[in-house]
Amino acid sequence: xxxxxxxxxxMGVAGxxxxxxxxxxxxxxxxxxxxxxGDYGWSYQHDRGRLDVETEFGDQVETQFLESVxxxxxxxxxxxxxxxxxxxxxxxxxxxxxDATNEVAxxxxxxxxEHATGYKREHPNxxxxxxxxxxxxxxxxxxxxxxxxxxEAGYIASFPIPEVIRGINAFMLGAxxxxxxxxxxxxxxxxxxxxxxxxxxxxxxxxxxxDILTQHTDSTAPMQVAAEExxxxxxxxxxxxxxxxxxxxxxxxxxxGPYYIxxxxxxxxxxxxxxxxxxxxxxxxxxxxxYTNMPEEIAAKARETEEAIRNGTLEPFTGPINKxxxxxxxxxxxxxxxxxxxxxxxxxxxxxxxxxx
Amino acid sequence: xIEAIILxxxxxxxxxxxxxxxELVAERSGVLNLGVEGMMVVGAVAAFAAAQAAxxxxxxxxxxxxxxxxxxxxxxxxxxxxxxxVATGLALTLxxxxxxxxxxxxxxxxxxxxxxxxVIPLLSDIPLLxxxxxxxxxxxxxxxxxxxxxxxxxxxxxxxxxxxxxxxxPAAAHAVGIGVLMTRTGAVLFGGVCAxxxxxxxTLVYTPQWIENITAxxxxxxxxxxxxxxxxxLRLVAGAYLxxxxxxxxxxxxxxxxxxxxxxxxxxxxxxxILVLVIIASNRRFTMINTPAAxxxxxxxxx
Numbered sequence: 009x010x011x012x013x014x015x016x017x018x019m020g021v022a023g024x025x026x027x028x029x030x031x032x033x034x035x036x037x038x039x040x041x042x043x044x045x046g047d048y049g050w051s052y053q054h055d056r057g058r059l060d061v062e063t064e065f066g067d068q069v070e071t072q073f074l075e076s077v078x079x080x081x082x083x084x085x086x087x088x089x090x091x092x093x094x095x096x097x098x099x100x101x102x103x104x105x106x107d108a109t110n111e112v113a114x115x116x117x118x119x120x121x122e123h124a125t126g127y128k129r130e131h132p133n134x135x136x137x138x139x140x141x142x143x144x145x146x147x148x149x150x151x152x153x154x155x156x157x158x159x160e161a162g163y164i165a166s167f168p169i170p171e172v173i174r175g176i177n178a179f180m181l182g183a184x185x186x187x188x189x190x191x192x193x194x195x196x197x198x199x200x201x202x203x204x205x206x207x208x209x210x211x212x213x214x215x216x217x218x219d220i221l222t223q224h225t226d227s228t229a230p231m232q233v234a235a236e237e238x239x240x241x242x243x244x245x246x247x248x249x250x251x252x253x254x255x256x257x258x259x260x261x262x263x264x265g266p267y268y269i270x271x272x273x274x275x276x277x278x279x280x281x282x283x284x285x286x287x288x289x290x291x292x293x294x295x296x297x298x299y300t301n302m303p304e305e306i307a308a309k310a311r312e313t314e315e316a317i318r319n320g321t322l323e324p325f326t327g328p329i330n331k332x333x334x335x336x337x338x339x340x341x342x343x344x345x346x347x348x349x350x351x352x353x354x355x356x357x358x359x360x361x362x363x364x365x
Numbered sequence: 366x367i368e369a370i371i372l373x374x375x376x377x378x379x380x381x382x383x384x385x386x387x388e389l390v391a392e393r394s395g396v397l398n399l400g401v402e403g404m405m406v407v408g409a410v411a412a413f414a415a416a417q418a419a420x421x422x423x424x425x426x427x428x429x430x431x432x433x434x435x436x437x438x439x440x441x442x443x444x445x446x447x448x449x450x451v452a453t454g455l456a457l458t459l460x461x462x463x464x465x466x467x468x469x470x471x472x473x474x475x476x477x478x479x480x481x482x483x484v485i486p487l488l489s490d491i492p493l494l495x496x497x498x499x500x501x502x503x504x505x506x507x508x509x510x511x512x513x514x515x516x517x518x519x520x521x522x523x524x525x526x527x528x529x530x531x532x533x534x535p536a537a538a539h540a541v542g543i544g545v546l547m548t549r550t551g552a553v554l555f556g557g558v559c560a561x562x563x564x565x566x567x568t569l570v571y572t573p574q575w576i577e578n579i580t581a582x583x584x585x586x587x588x589x590x591x592x593x594x595x596x597x598x599l600r601l602v603a604g605a606y607l608x609x610x611x612x613x614x615x616x617x618x619x620x621x622x623x624x625x626x627x628x629x630x631x632x633x634x635x636x637x638x639i640l641v642l643v644i645i646a647s648n649r650r651f652t653m654i655n656t657p658a659a660x661x662x663x664x665x666x667x668x
Binding site: 048162202227364 | 366369370373377466469470473474475476479567571572573574575576577578579581583612613616617619620621622624626627628631
């Protein structure tokens with residue numbers, strides 16, 4: 009029933025998802041998802057984090073969620089309803105909820121807001137958090153270049169926002185570290201979640217000769233198409249091994265549990281403060297699935313790279329790196345700043361094509 | 366590569382064609398059922414579940430049955446209790462999406478059963494055309510057969526004439542003794558079965574897995590296609606395949622590195638639809654002849 013009502017809200021009808029309250033005055037943690045919790049990708053992983061919070065705090069917390077909330081006017085209404093209903097902390101888990109989160113936060117100074125993947129903290133009660141997925145993308149780029157026979161990978165991309173562009177660049181930096189001539193074909197599907205379109209894009213890319221697929225969209229469809237066509241692919245957000253037991257090389261797994269537990273814990277203890285968190289492999293927010301379907305020496309190299317990124321000896325965005333047009337972006341040894349990375353809006357050298365405006 | 370492109374166009378167009386064909390028959394009888402998306406998604410989850418339990422063919426049947434059951438729910442409310450068709454249809458979509466999500470909760474993350482194609486001997490050996498047309502899944506054959514069947518039924522049989530009469534002037538049809546509500550119920554049921562089949566195609570052929578909201582708006586596109594085809598079944602084929610072709614072509618264009626803004630490419634199928642609609646609408650007489658005159662109006666027989 010919870011799910012039914014949540015769906016109704018997403019379609020613009022007011023309503024609420026309300027599991028029974030546990031004990032006296034539990035802290036209320038609320039989550040807003042852009043996709044259905046059953047996408048087995050992005051929103052699914054956020055919901056796993058929510059369940060981790062429930063497990064950790066038991067009767068001390070009560071959680072609620074709204075799924076399939078579209079990025080637009082609906083989002084502000086959904087967030088506001090949550091704020092009014094007595095949520096103590098609200099996690100808004102998509103880039104497109106950024107402005108709506110800040111607007112509602114201004115009206116509810118006592119409620120804590122946590123916005124994922126954004127950069128605006130206009131009020132003291134708004135924090136932002138993100139994960140360094142690009143670290144994982146560097147690793148899969150290396151694997152792609154080592155495994156590919158055609159020297160060409162297909163990349164199914166969602167929207168041209170810095171998060172996605174950063175991923176493409178990191179993937180190519182990894183690939184170029186193995187094969188400087190490696191090529192990537194990028195297809196934008198202009199959706200986070202549309203299994204049919206993602207499958208169509210995958211078929212188009214395979215038809216044009218790529219033998220490795222990677223995706224920055226949320227469904228398991230591309231993995232399945234890759235399995236049918238007999239090429240290799242990387243999973244996204246969750247471990248998609250079951251959809252391609254002889255196809256998946258590895259998967260970049262989002263693990264939001266530790267962060268959600270920390271932040272909800274801070275609300276319970278009264279120690280919550282505004283923050284901007286950007287964690288990665290080291291902190292466990294980003295994890296790699298087992299390295300499978302590849303020769304052992306490539307897997308060993310991948311583990312080595314993973315360890316180097318974790319202990320800080322390797323930072324993917326370290327110069328020399330040129331921009332697409334050949335001009336210098338980072339000098340030898342120079343590292344990109346967090347701001348540069350968070351606002352990244354250009355391709356590095358070696359990627360063909362233009363970023364859609 | 367041409368073959369690969371055409372095969373994926375067929376896969377993309379078939380669910381649209383099936384769902385739109387069912388809606389076309391319902392609308393010809395004067396019933397506007399906006400619940401196509403809901404019937405489709407319930408068909409999709411039922412097909413996935415049945416295929417897991419008893420194999421692909423059981424999935425096809427379950428999808429059709431589930432779509433039909435949803436349609437009967439709509440018929441009970443909108444036809445026999447004469448509720449607003451628009452509101453009931455929208456409610457059916459919301460209900461369908463919710464129920465399917467709930468029923469499918471345990472299927473998330475399970476690889477599905479892919480329906481095997483039916484290869485027709487001899488014919489499938491024809492170069493190029495053979496593999497495209499005669500080594501397809503059952504949904505493709507069904508969609509083509511149903512289009513031909515519906516075209517014949519609507520315009521060449523007495524029952525088809527009655528159905529169209531009910532859609533144009535239910536009061537007159539009632540006066541000459543045609544059972545308006547029964548005719549409409551039958552048409553709506555056919556629409557539901559077709560939508561259920563379209564949903565089953567998604568979880569058995571297109572992307573053999575269950576994910577919530579797997580229809581991703583295809584039911585709404587099917588609704589638009591009915592208008593696009595100006596309620597003529599054969600035009601529906603053209604519409605569905607045009608839509609499918611433009612959808613697939615944009616991905617190939619991008620993968621080839623053709624420098625066209627991807628947002629424009631994504632919008633192309635819709636722009637093409639609008640263009641055709643404008644052309645059709647400019648011929649008023651043609652539109653008048655084909656639009657069911659009583660579309661969307663509830664009918665309560667006076668006793």
